Amino acid sequence: xxxxxxxxxxxxxxxxxxxxxxxxxxxxxxxxxxxxxxxxxxxxxxxxxxxxxxxxxxxxxxxxxxxxxxxxxxxxxxxxxxxxxxxxxxxxxxxxxxxxxxxxxxxxxxxxxxxxxxxxxxxxxxxxxxxxxxxxxxxxxxxxxxxxxxxxxxxxxxxxxxxxxxxxxxxxxxxxxxxxxxxxxxxxxxxxxxxxxxxxxxxxxxxxxxxxxxxxxxxxxxxxxxxxxxxxxxxxxxxxxxxxxxxxxxxxxxxxxxxxxxxxxxxxxxxxxxxxxxxxxxxxxxxxxxxxxxxxxxxxxxxxxxxxxxxxxxxxxxxxxxxxxxxxxxxxxxxxxxxxxxxxxxxxxxxxxxxxxxxxxxxxxxxxxxxxx
Amino acid sequence: xxxxxxxxxxxxxxxxxxxxxxxxxxxxxxxxxxxxxxxxxxxxxxxxxxxxxxxxxxxxxxxxxxxxxxxxxxxxxxxxxxxxxxxxxxxxxxxxxxxxxxxxxxxxxxxxxxxxxxxxxxxxxxxxxxxxxxxxxxxxxxxxxxxxxxxxxxxxxxxxxxxxxxxxxxxxxxxxxxxxxxxxxxxxxxxxxxxxxxxxxxxxxxxxxxxxxxxxxxxxxxxxxxxxxxxxxxxxxxxxxxxxxxxxxxxxxxxxxxxxxxxxxxxxxxxxxxxxxxxxxxxxxxxxxxxxxxxxxxxxxxxxxxxxxxxxxxxxxxxxxxxxxxxxxxxxxxxxxxxxxxxxxxxxxxxxxxxxxxxxxxxxxxxxxxxxxxxxxxxxxxxxxxxxxx
Numbered sequence: 001x002x003x004x005x006x007x008x009x010x011x012x013x014x015x016x017x018x019x020x021x022x023x024x025x026x027x028x029x030x031x032x033x034x035x036x037x038x039x040x041x042x043x044x045x046x047x048x049x050x051x052x053x054x055x056x057x058x059x060x061x062x063x064x065x066x067x068x069x070x071x072x073x074x075x076x077x078x079x080x081x082x083x084x085x086x087x088x089x090x091x092x093x094x095x096x097x098x099x100x101x102x103x104x105x106x107x108x109x110x111x112x113x114x115x116x117x118x119x120x121x122x123x124x125x126x127x128x129x130x131x132x133x134x135x136x137x138x139x140x141x142x143x144x145x146x147x148x149x150x151x152x153x154x155x156x157x158x159x160x161x162x163x164x165x166x167x168x169x170x171x172x173x174x175x176x177x178x179x180x181x182x183x184x185x186x187x188x189x190x191x192x193x194x195x196x197x198x199x200x201x202x203x204x205x206x207x208x209x210x211x212x213x214x215x216x217x218x219x220x221x222x223x224x225x226x227x228x229x230x231x232x233x234x235x236x237x238x239x240x241x242x243x244x245x246x247x248x249x250x251x252x253x254x255x256x257x258x259x260x261x262x263x264x265x266x267x268x269x270x271x272x273x274x275x276x277x278x279x280x281x282x283x284x285x286x287x288x289x290x291x292x293x294x295x296x297x298x299x300x301x302x303x304x305x306x307x308x309x310x311x312x313x314x315x316x317x318x319x320x321x322x323x324x325x326x327x328x329x330x331x332x333x334x335x336x337x338x339x340x341x342x343x344x345x346x347x348x349x350x351x352x353x354x355x356x357x358x359x360x361x362x363x364x365x366x367x368x369x370x371x372x373x
Numbered sequence: 374x375x376x377x378x379x380x381x382x383x384x385x386x387x388x389x390x391x392x393x394x395x396x397x398x399x400x401x402x403x404x405x406x407x408x409x410x411x412x413x414x415x416x417x418x419x420x421x422x423x424x425x426x427x428x429x430x431x432x433x434x435x436x437x438x439x440x441x442x443x444x445x446x447x448x449x450x451x452x453x454x455x456x457x458x459x460x461x462x463x464x465x466x467x468x469x470x471x472x473x474x475x476x477x478x479x480x481x482x483x484x485x486x487x488x489x490x491x492x493x494x495x496x497x498x499x500x501x502x503x504x505x506x507x508x509x510x511x512x513x514x515x516x517x518x519x520x521x522x523x524x525x526x527x528x529x530x531x532x533x534x535x536x537x538x539x540x541x542x543x544x545x546x547x548x549x550x551x552x553x554x555x556x557x558x559x560x561x562x563x564x565x566x567x568x569x570x571x572x573x574x575x576x577x578x579x580x581x582x583x584x585x586x587x588x589x590x591x592x593x594x595x596x597x598x599x600x601x602x603x604x605x606x607x608x609x610x611x612x613x614x615x616x617x618x619x620x621x622x623x624x625x626x627x628x629x630x631x632x633x634x635x636x637x638x639x640x641x642x643x644x645x646x647x648x649x650x651x652x653x654x655x656x657x658x659x660x661x662x663x664x665x666x667x668x669x670x671x672x673x674x675x676x677x678x679x680x681x682x683x684x685x686x687x688x689x690x691x692x693x694x695x696x697x698x699x700x701x702x703x704x705x706x707x708x709x710x711x712x713x714x715x716x717x718x719x720x721x722x723x724x725x726x727x728x729x730x731x732x733x734x735x736x737x738x739x740x741x742x743x744x745x746x747x748x749x750x751x752x753x754x755x756x757x758x759x760x761x762x763x
Contacts, residue, residue: 032658033658034658034674072448073655258660260660263657263660267657272654272655272656273655273657274655275655277653277655279449279648279649279650279651279653281408281409281410281642281643281649281671282408282409282410282671282672282673282686282687282688283659283671283672283673284670284671285667285668285669285670285671285672285682286636286668286669287668287669289667289668291661291665291667292661292662292663292664292665293661293662293663294660294661295657295658295659295660296658296659296660296661296672297658297659297674298410298658298659298673298674299643301643302667306661310658311658
């Protein structure tokens, strides 16, 4: 059994993705034809041998529950370990809405205490990356640090003024942390992924919340780094990294993954990204189909032109319809002769016959779930 | 004591399927891939799941490894339940004896104890060689309604083909009055589909009697049904009118795949009310590259297509490189078609690799087959009708 457990936080402020997160948590946002964002950290954990995983739920977690189920698809439905869903918890001093990650951890202290693993990996759910957490914990052990944080040297990960950055010395020691600066002074973007000893986490949670701290990075970590009370190590993420922190970033990430090199970075051959199955039949390409540079899930029926697109399961593209540079989620319909360019269509939405809908590369049009245009 | 079940299904999956040639050199016929992401056995298993039958015994004998691994816990068909599930039932040794399954009836006879655990009212006998969607619950209802001892599913075949089948002659009330195996002068065109519902007490008695008869070849069609008929048991025919295809030969397997490519296929796999479930490993979505040309084809997860695919079925994890052409063909999982290769009227088996510029099959002529894991050299030629396995 692995001596590492995992904890995924899905309670991030999710207004940044506009209508995409009006009906679901960020972690449940559909991604790349057949996945949801949570599949990536969850599969990374499973592929790293982690068998005990908690998922902290916050707002609108119905679609998350529907997706995760018993954890069967990730082989997390066993008796000896598996998945624990941690819904909002009402204590005498909290109302079930978390102030921040640390607050969420505080509410789930009983769960953390009940576990037996030596190490814990904490991750958010709006970053897309691929990581071998065993390797991260090994480096953490060697460094002798209290906490190891993951960072990337890739530029332009965060497009908004929200972002966490750090200064990392050549020996890996983290000496400064910045939270949400307008312009960052450091090149290293934090992924908001951490590992540490489980027992240390429990005592840090207790200590920090007793001081009225609710934010993991901004209060606990930053204070610890700057006053020297915490020894923090930086672990560089080895894959490409995408932060899904805006509609534009979401769009760009999907488009970036049309590139085989980018896909290979997130989907190594021996580490499958697992997701809920839907048993759709293979996609049918009928006469009139013209498809180029697109990722397409099963269950689609294509009779029109599809170029530079990401199509989810059960999408229909009618005769003479033309869709380019777009993302169409599950069961979307593009009716005959419609023309769609730079559009994100949420689940079960439709573009009617002969309708034209054109967005721009830096501002894709977003059609909300279930809407017919 | 296990919970009583109204109906237990027994799926005969022991046949080699030798008419499928090199496609079954490594696996039993029911494990042969079909329709891009299914295997033949997914059809009877999904029919069971959709009909509310949750105990399925799968009788295996020939090369069971692939099939056992595929069935696993039965989770893909919702058969991983505590009160039932899918059970692989190979022949086994007992204290002093133990034999291979001698025939279809003997295979069930050897598993009487398995069925008895569930104390069922009915036993459904299925085979693993057909592509069809059928509501077994409706057939069982028919059986109950007629208070029959056995019900045999039949379908009407063209009259000129009737002499190739087991033909059921019935009266106006669906009662079977005569059974003729491959009659020269058929009196009806109701062909048996090899799907039977038996009242368990009756079947049990006949299986025991049949086993005691040294002259019997222990077969449902040859022995059990004629014997029951001769004894005056009540046998009824249940007419099935949907799509049904025996995929026991290379040609019929290829044809059944091609049937899926019609504008309105006779078997609708999009039907959400009657899904066909399959074990699914969760591959990447298919990637269709710039320059690919697709027309009337089925393509599924894990595929990368850079070439031309016309009127073909492409299974999971296939790669079709630039300039390659796949026409009127079936690619089984993991097949790799090299650049500029030309594949026409062919079945390319699992993980076969077709070298650059090779040419497989011909525009008219019999279906060419490239075997499992076989590598075809660049510029090589495999003519029509050849089963290529060095």
